[in-house]
Amino acid sequence: MSEQTPASGHLVDGPSDPEHDPAASYALEPDYVANLTRRVVSTSGQTAPVHSPLNGQPIAHIPQSSTDDVAEAYARARRAQAAWARTPIDDRAAMLLRLHDLVLDRQDEIIDLIVLESGKARKHAFDEPMHVALTARYYGRTAHAHLDTQRKLGVVPGLTRVEVNSVPKGVVGIISPWNYPFTMALCDGLPALLAGNAVVAKPDAQTMLSALLGAQLLEEAGFPEGVWNVVAGVGREIGTPMIERSDYICFTGSTATGRLIATQCAERLIGSSLELGGKNPILVLRDAHIEKAAEGAVRASFSNAGQLCVSTERMFVADQVYDRFVERFVARTEAMSLGASMDWGVDMGTLISQAQLETVQAHVDDAVAKGARVLAGGKARPDLGPFFFEPTILEGVTPDMTCFGQETFGPVVSVYRFHDESDAVARANAGEYGLNASIYTQDGDRGRAIAREIRCGTVNINEAFGATFASIDSPMGGMRESGMGRRQGAEGIHRYTESQAVATQRGLRFAPMFGMSDEAYAKVMTANLRVMKKLGRA
The missing domain is CATH 3.40.605.10 (Aldehyde Dehydrogenase; Chain A, domain 1)
Known part of the structure; x- marks a missing residue:
């Protein structure tokens, strides 16, 4: 520009x-x-x-x-x-x-x-x-x-x-x-x-x-x-x-x-x-379309430099496709155009502040020091902007590393192999967060069945996060420590209202009438309840 x-x-x-x-x-x-x-x-x-984080001015x-x-x-x-x-x-x-x-x-x-x-x-x-x-x-x-x-x-x-x-x-x-x-x-x-x-x-x-x-x-x-x-x-x-x-x-x-x-x-x-917060997972199943999954993983992990509540920080990939997927994911990540610019044509911008940069750097440094491998990125880029950090893919992340369970909120994602889908679901559900998840598979029915087992407020199948977030008629929010309540849809407006019931009664009153005793009233009402059930009334 x-x-x-x-x-x-x-x-x-x-x-x-x-x-x-x-x-x-x-x-x-x-x-x-x-x-x-x-x-x-x-x-x-x-x-x-x-x-402005573009230049710090x-x-x-x-x-x-x-x-x-x-x-x-x-x-x-x-x-x-x-x-x-x-x-x-x-x-x-x-x-x-x-x-x-x-x-x-x-x-x-x-x-x-x-x-x-x-x-x-x-x-x-x-x-x-x-x-x-x-x-x-x-x-x-x-x-x-x-x-x-x-x-x-x-x-x-x-x-x-x-x-x-x-x-x-x-x-x-x-x-x-x-x-x-x-x-x-x-x-x-x-x-x-x-x-x-x-x-x-x-x-x-x-x-x-x-x-x-x-x-x-x-x-x-x-x-x-x-x-x-x-x-x-x-x-x-x-x-x-x-x-x-x-x-x-x-x-x-x-x-x-x-x-x-x-x-x-x-x-x-x-x-x-x-x-x-969130520590959002992607599951890449053995029948996933590799190229589509790799493209989606880039958007899921690095949109807004990973500073998105629903962005992905954990990626579980079926053993049968792991090597091919990681190869394409790394290649697509390394091909991204980076820059602090107001023009179109940039794939990823900068982090917003020095504090955010320090958090991301600390998470990556801790993981590397404890044995994680950097497959792509891994370092700050002050030549591009004061708070710039490369899109980073880590392998070999273990529970003793800070980025394993804590939210990084930056362009850092960890990849893990899995051998069976039940194990992948269990690992995706591990931890206390439950905001967003993604599943890549060519079997939509299977993907939807697995989605019901994942403890997240939104689950996208063959998409990073946009399908749920942009479908305004559906609710969006988190389970567990990812929050409570929902934006969007009916829930997104009714949270701001009180429900007021107004009943207008005519003829019959809810008390004994015409000299009826309390005991007789109770028997009549009991009989009415039985009749209403037989008639199929709610």
């Missing part, structure tokens, strides 16, 4: 040498940054820098929210939510469909910001506006199916009318991560808005601009002032004030933080949904 201005037009030439570092030859327009950051609820006068300063600012954000949300909940469902759904079009129309601008803030390859950044558009369209089209009042069976046919309403919880707090800064900032909040809630969002400090652009697009789609509020700051400082004021919390991040949030929510008796 060195001499070409991106399509969004909000990046301008900077002072750096584009031949040495093409990504550093652009900076954000000050007015553009100011327009985004004004959406942060902040009166503290303090700011924090956002650095600051690209913006984000106003920081004090605890008083958090209180104000929730006050705004409370004021707006009552009127918003009375807004017709069709009007709310229409705003989501307008958002769908805006996101697709503005995708170049969105992708520019994502790459600049996260360092991921442009093709991986494209996944984010695509996912937000899919989410907005799905909930916009299915709003009535999820939210309309539902008729239920009454206890006395013809005399008891029962309806169930989906009532919004109120104000939802959303704490989103840095690894997918646009879609994770928006996708969980869209069904919350559709259900009639207001939102207070705290995006990760490293990627605030992408989230703020999302807030701007919500405004442009017609969502009223106050239903989406953004606060900025360190989680340990403003996270608790958010939990203290929320009616529900949605969190995506580490298992350790998720435990703390779950505890605090339990103390307040409010609900939460938590998508947490």
Whole structure:
């Protein structure tokens, strides 16, 4: 891109040498940054820098929210939510469909910001506006199916009318991560808005601009002032004030933080949904198509430099195809194009920070020191960017190595042989995580049967993770220490509602009538229960 201005037009030439570092030859327009950051609820006068992992240089300063600012954000949300909940469902759904079009129309601008803030390859950044558009369209089209009042069976046919309403919880707090800064900032909040809630969002400090652009697009789609509020700051400082004021919390991040949030929510008796860590497996069965499995394994392991909750870190390969598969997997990995660039054509970008680089390096160094073999990659690449690490394949990883059971969250995957499928399933289920798994086989029935034995919230057959993640009608989330609750589908919107049963009774009352004794009433009701069973009533 060195001499070409991106399509969004909000990046301008900077002072750096584009031949040495093409990504550093652009900076954000000050007015553009100011327009985004004004959406942060902040009166503290303090700011924090956002650095681009492409070159380590600051690209913006984000106003920081004090605890008083958090209180104000929730006050705004409370004021707006009552009127918003009375807004017709069709009007709310229409705003989501307008958002769908805006996101697709503005995708170049969105992708520019994502790459600049996260360092991921442009093709991986494209996944984010695509996912937000899919989410907005799905909930916009299915709003009535999820939210309309539902008729239920009454206890006395013809005399008891029962309806169930989906009532919004109120104000939802959303704490989103840095690894997918646009879609994770928006996708969980869209069904919350559709259900009639207001939102207070705290995006990760490293990627605030992408989230703020999302807030701007919500405004442009017609969502009223106050239903989406953004606060900025360190989680340990403003996270608790958010939990203290929320009616529900949605969190995506580490298992350790998720435990703390779950505890605090339990103390307040409010609900939460938590998508947490993973140590996700792939099973390559003996009948797998080797080339397709190798291609999928590259995407599964190295999309966004492995900084994806559902990415693969463990690969179990049938002995009959192990050597051929590993040969193709290594070859495809070594052929990847690497770079800290905003252009298309890069297969893998950089890690986001020095801390992430140190974790990845430590896991690889520990494994090698204890006898693991590096089949590809294995080292940092400061020539490409300050936090760059090569896509790495390890063989011979054993339980005493850190990367065997701990989540690396980087471009590192371990490969293992297996001799029978039951052993592979047992090893895939080992440990405490259970987020995503993949199975490669040419026998779809066999793959689906094995999927039922795997303790993961999503299982993809002949695909890395995209098939489940992009199928918005299906739930997505983790088992065991990978979290609780689900995003997407019916579960993804009903987590933000309370079910309210309303029964209208006529004629018969549930008490003795016409001078009947309590004992006689009990006998009559018992007889009625037996009749209802014979008639096949539920």
